Amino acid sequence: MGLACEMRCKNRVLIVRMQGELDHHTAENLREEIIQQKELSNCIHIIMNFQNLSFMDSSGLGVVFGRFKQIRSQGGELVVCSVPPSIHRIFEMSGLYKVVPYVNNEEAALDFLGVTK
Amino acid sequence: MMNNKMSFTILSRSENEHFARIVVAAFIAQLDPTVEELTDIKTSVSEAVTNCIIHGYRNDPTQEIIITVELRDGEAWISVQDFGEGIEDLAQARMPLYTSKPDLERSGMGFTIMENFMNHLTVYSIPGKGTTVEMVKVFSKTIAVVK
Numbered sequence: 001m002g003l004a005c006e007m008r009c010k011n012r013v014l015i016v017r018m019q020g021e022l023d024h025h026t027a028e029n030l031r032e033e034i035i036q037q038k039e040l041s042n043c044i045h046i047i048m049n050f051q052n053l054s055f056m057d058s059s060g061l062g063v064v065f066g067r068f069k070q071i072r073s074q075g076g077e078l079v080v081c082s083v084p085p086s087i088h089r090i091f092e093m094s095g096l097y098k099v100v101p102y103v104n105n106e107e108a109a110l111d112f113l114g115v116t117k
Numbered sequence: 118m119m120n121n122k123m124s125f126t127i128l129s130r131s132e133n134e135h136f137a138r139i140v141v142a143a144f145i146a147q148l149d150p151t152v153e154e155l156t157d158i159k160t161s162v163s164e165a166v167t168n169c170i171i172h173g174y175r176n177d178p179t180q181e182i183i184i185t186v187e188l189r190d191g192e193a194w195i196s197v198q199d200f201g202e203g204i205e206d207l208a209q210a211r212m213p214l215y216t217s218k219p220d221l222e223r224s225g226m227g228f229t230i231m232e233n234f235m236n237h238l239t240v241y242s243i244p245g246k247g248t249t250v251e252m253v254k255v256f257s258k259t260i261a262v263v264k
Binding site: 001021023024025027031055056057058059061062063065066085086090093094095 | 221
């Protein structure tokens with residue numbers, strides 16, 4: 001099982017929906033795809049939706065921290081949402097929530113970024 | 118309680134990370150673990166194998182990783198072994214958020230995750246010879262039986 005990723009841009013917010021397993025093997029592609037889509041779509045902010053992600057290890061964490069640093073340096077915001085319990089534990093352990101806003105779902109994430117539906 | 122053992126060897130290719138964690142999970146299923154315990158094990162195996170590939174073998178996909186799982190008295194003893202470059206400073210490697218490869222967007226959380234998700238973690242490493250990570254998972258069911 002690999003990783004499928006659906007991305008769309010809405011009012012300059014790039015929404016990234018991941019499905020499957022995010023490990024070292026699939027992390028590299030995901031990173032490239034997000035960087036490329038962000039450039040192409042001219043988005044300022046990123047929402048990462050973890051709802052359909054069945055597995056994630058520290059390689060996934062690396063991608064999230066990496067995008068956070070990148071987007072902050074460009075004046076944008078990264079928001080994570082719909083995080084399953086197993087992944088939530090890893091985020092808590094790493095201290096991610098100290099710097100990256102976390103909300104329940106995509107709608108709340110758009111609200112947080114001041115983008116109306 | 119039945120004791121059991123299995124071992125397998127994989128090439129140090131990232132495609133095999135998924136394979137390694139599901140094989141280990143399938144073997145451990147006979148102890149009837151909870152979904153959370155299985156996730157803990159899959160994540161820890163994934164961390165250990167990823168370390169072998171990235172750090173032990175510096176992404177050389179032609180090397181071998183040996184994974185052994187022993188079921189002893191309702192506990193799972195898992196070892197993940199490489200014959201790569203080894204770790205000079207184990208204490209530093211195990212520190213949360215420390216990574217020797219920040220340019221690769223590594224989070225430095227691999228050992229911390231293994232320590233938190235498993236009951237015991239021991240790392241044996243000889244620079245130039247390789248690294249073996251030994252992890253033990255004690256299952257909630259086993260604890261209930263012992264009590």
